[in-house]
Amino acid sequence: xxxxxxxxxxxxxxxxxxxxxxxxxxxxxxxxxxxxxxxxxxxxxxxxxxxxxxxxxxxxxxxxxxxxxxxxxxxxxxxxxxxxxxxxxxxxxxxxxxxxxxxxxxxxxxxxxxxxxxxxxxxxxxxxxxxxxxxxxxxxxxxxxxxxxxxxxxxxxxxx
DNA sequence: GCCAACGTTGGC
DNA sequence: GCCAACGTTGGC
Numbered sequence: 001x002x003x004x005x006x007x008x009x010x011x012x013x014x015x016x017x018x019x020x021x022x023x024x025x026x027x028x029x030x031x032x033x034x035x036x037x038x039x040x041x042x043x044x045x046x047x048x049x050x051x052x053x054x055x056x057x058x059x060x061x062x063x064x065x066x067x068x069x070x071x072x073x074x075x076x077x078x079x080x081x082x083x084x085x086x087x088x089x090x091x092x093x094x095x096x097x098x099x100x101x102x103x104x105x106x107x108x109x110x111x112x113x114x115x116x117x118x119x120x121x122x123x124x125x126x127x128x129x130x131x132x133x134x135x136x137x138x139x140x141x142x143x144x145x146x147x148x149x150x151x152x153x154x155x156x157x158x159x160x
Numbered sequence: 161g162c163c164a165a166c167g168t169t170g171g172c
Numbered sequence: 173g174c175c176a177a178c179g180t181t182g183g184c
Contacts (some may be wrong), residue, residue: 011170035179058170116171134177136169 005142006046007053007064007130008104017054017065017109026106027071031079032087034099038139043074043100046139052104053142053150055130056113063113064150072103110154124149 008030010016020028033039052068076097079087092098119125129140142150 009170037179062171133171134169136178138169 003049003051004045004047005051005053005144005147006041006070007055007140007142008068009055009057009138011058012056013059016056017106020054020068020104020106021109023106027103029072029077029101029103031077031101033077033101033138034087034089035136035138038137039098039100041139041141042102045141046070046074046102048073051107051142051147053147061113061115063115064110064119064154065113066109066154067107067151068104069107070102071105074100074102077101108151108155111156112154114150114153118153119150122149122153 012018015028020026030042033042048070050070052070053064054066054068055064056062076094077087077099079085080089080092080097080099081094082088083090087099089098116130119128120131125131125146128142128146129135129137
């Protein structure tokens with residue numbers, strides 16, 4: 001299976017790219033997704049080695065801050081079983097888990113974060129899911145073409 | 161199975 | 173802070 005690319009949204013007040021950078025081994029589990037479409041992506045399609053664009057939503061500036069790599073494929077999100085978690089789901093059980101998560105490891109920090117404004121103005125990104133009005137999916141597929149354009153913008157012209 | 165009410169997301 | 177868009181819930 002060819003490598004795939006994804007965009008993951010996070011509100012930096014909850015978990016920022018900086019937080020990821022400072023995590024042990026710069027790795028974290030991506031918990032709290034409670035949307036069926038997003039769950040299906042996490043459970044069925046996100047694979048080890050896939051690329052992730054890390055997007056900050058709901059803040060100034062809204063932007064893609066950098067990239068990460070999937071290091072652990074979909075497995076049950078343990079916070080759904082924890083009554084103290086605000087992601088607790090009383091209808092889910094370890095025998096029949098409803099929600100899944102993946103682990104991601106920081107890859108590249110963008111020299112210049114790619115803001116929503118820039119994304120909107122960039123040729124070739126017109127079809128991005130993120131730019132569609134009313135899109136609320138916290139994980140979205142990104143095409144290889146889009147991925148390459150965005151990496152170029154974020155890392156500068158010097159491609160490593 | 162429909163749909164109104166409600167809660168959440170997220171850009172502005 | 174506002175509100176449009178969307179998903180979920182629950183009464184019928």
